[in-house]
Amino acid sequence: MASTSPFTVKWGIMATGWIAEMFTKDLLTNPVSRDVHDVRHEVVAAASSSAKDKAADFLAMVKAPSSANAYGSYHELVADPNVDIVYVATPHSHHFQNAMLALEAGKNVLCEKALTVTAAQTRKLVETAKSKGVFFMEAVWTRHFPLSIKVRELVSSGAIGNVYRVIADLSFNKDAADGKVDFADSHRMVNPDLAGGALLDLGIYSLTWVFQTLYHTQPEKDKEAPNVVAAVNKYHTGADETTSVITQFPKHKSMGIALTSLRVGTDVDGHNSGGAAIRIQGSGGEIQVMGPAYRPLQYKVIKKDGGGRIEVVDCPIPRDEERDWGHGMFWEADESARCLRDGKEESATLPWSESIVIMEVMEEVLKQGGVAYPELITTDVYDAQSPLNTGMR
Ligand SMILES: NC(=O)c1ccc[n+]([C@@H]2O[C@H](COP(=O)([O-])OP(=O)(O)OC[C@H]3O[C@@H](n4cnc5c(N)ncnc54)[C@H](OP(=O)(O)O)[C@@H]3O)[C@@H](O)[C@H]2O)c1
Numbered sequence: 599m600a601s602t603s604p605f606t607v608k609w610g611i612m613a614t615g616w617i618a619e620m621f622t623k624d625l626l627t628n629p630v631s632r633d634v635h636d637v638r639h640e641v642v643a644a645a646s647s648s649a650k651d652k653a654a655d656f657l658a659m660v661k662a663p664s665s666a667n668a669y670g671s672y673h674e675l676v677a678d679p680n681v682d683i684v685y686v687a688t689p690h691s692h693h694f695q696n697a698m699l700a701l702e703a704g705k706n707v708l709c710e711k712a713l714t715v716t717a718a719q720t721r722k723l724v725e726t727a728k729s730k731g732v733f734f735m736e737a738v739w740t741r742h743f744p745l746s747i748k749v750r751e752l753v754s755s756g757a758i759g760n761v762y763r764v765i766a767d768l769s770f771n772k773d774a775a776d777g778k779v780d781f782a783d784s785h786r787m788v789n790p791d792l793a794g795g796a797l798l799d800l801g802i803y804s805l806t807w808v809f810q811t812l813y814h815t816q817p818e819k820d821k822e823a824p825n826v827v828a829a830v831n832k833y834h835t836g837a838d839e840t841t842s843v844i845t846q847f848p849k850h851k852s853m854g855i856a857l858t859s860l861r862v863g864t865d866v867d868g869h870n871s872g873g874a875a876i877r878i879q880g881s882g883g884e885i886q887v888m889g890p891a892y893r894p895l896q897y898k899v900i901k902k903d904g905g906g907r908i909e910v911v912d913c914p915i916p917r918d919e920e921r922d923w924g925h926g927m928f929w930e931a932d933e934s935a936r937c938l939r940d941g942k943e944e945s946a947t948l949p950w951s952e953s954i955v956i957m958e959v960m961e962e963v964l965k966q967g968g969v970a971y972p973e974l975i976t977t978d979v980y981d982a983q984s985p986l987n988t989g990m991r
Pocket of ligand 1: 613648
């Protein structure tokens with residue numbers, strides 16, 4: 599009889615910041631609490647670029663098993679033979695060098711969004727993963743939500759007819775009285791040295807909705823890279839603060855409008871009174887997704903001939919009651935585990951080719967808007983001793 603014990607994946611966490619905490623706490627939840635029985639996760643190590651104590655404090659804070667190793671460098675983490683897969687949770691300025699470090703060490707990699715700063719860097723990572731024969735995926739958690747899967751199914755099945763337009767917004771009102779935004783100039787959200795700006799941090803989710811409805815749902819042979827027209831308002835640091843992108847898919851006569859801003863919010867008042875963050879508009883109706891675009895919990899289906907009826911579907915995030923936690927990042931971890939179990943190097947939910955096309959779109963937007971980042975973070979030449987890998991600030 600076949601074994602029914604779940605496939606176990608051993609994770610190493612690279613960096614100890616905010617999203618590393620969210621993700622690692624999700625990894626430590628019991629998969630059964632989300633009705634997952636075929637895979638499970640172990641946190642076996644974490645590394646800080648600056649100090650071993652920081653990694654040890656991180657592991658204690660997330661309540662990882664005491665057997666987990668704490669490292670004071672990323673180099674040590676990727677050399678740990680006990681680590682199956684590295685989760686890269688550094689600022690996106692660092693992703694290329696950090697993910698290369700792990701791939702070159704032969705590790706599987708799940709790397710936070712935005713995957714890189716340039717499309718050439720993404721292509722280099724993909725080539726490296728391919729040549730090393732390891733799994734590699736951009737960590738766009740939203741793609742793996744049951745809500746996203748359901749919406750993609752609705753689009754593919756023609757539930758709202760032919761989808762011609764998608765309008766998606768992820769914006770936060772961080773406007774500050776003095777003409778600035780509510781981030782210090784050194785913060786990664788606005789600091790060009792850390793690839794700051796609304797597009798790479800937030801706008802990628804607006805583009806995720808455009809791509810997972812207008813691009814991902816197409817048969818492979820019909821997928822087309824879009825034409826791109828963008829407008830960018832720059833912050834005084836040089837990063838983009840409000841960016842609007844029109845993507846046009848000529849073969850399908852469809853358009854995606856991806857919006858992002860640090861000046862106005864999708865959620866106007868903190869009570870979601872502003873309406874849908876995403877509108878997927880078809881010839882036979884519309885799907886509305888209630889924000890935020892990265893962690894949506896509800897969608898609505900409105901049919902053209904529905905007589906005013908609105909189908910409202912809630913998709914709450916399951917919680918592990920024992921750990922009192924559940925954020926929604928565990929689904930991308932489950933997908934990574936299944937790919938490892940099945941010997942897959944890329945996930946069908948977010949294939950390499952799609953990450954590349956999205957990165958190309960973002961690069962084009964930044965070019966049109968005149969946003970430029972420093973050479974240290976845009977080079978596609980891997981350097982194991984880059985300050986981005988050795989923790990020099
Ligand atoms: N999926 C999501 O919902 C989501 C949400 C937020 C952020 N993100 C993505 O996750 C990444 C990290 O964001 P975050 O909010 O976690 O950032 P954060 O809180 O600033 O953490 C980043 C971590 O990276 C490490 N790091 C290494 N070099 C650094 C440098 N020069 N400056 C700052 N940090 C450095 C630090 O950890 P050590 O000192 O321990 O090495 C730091 O704690 C970004 O790419 C972001 O886009 C994703």
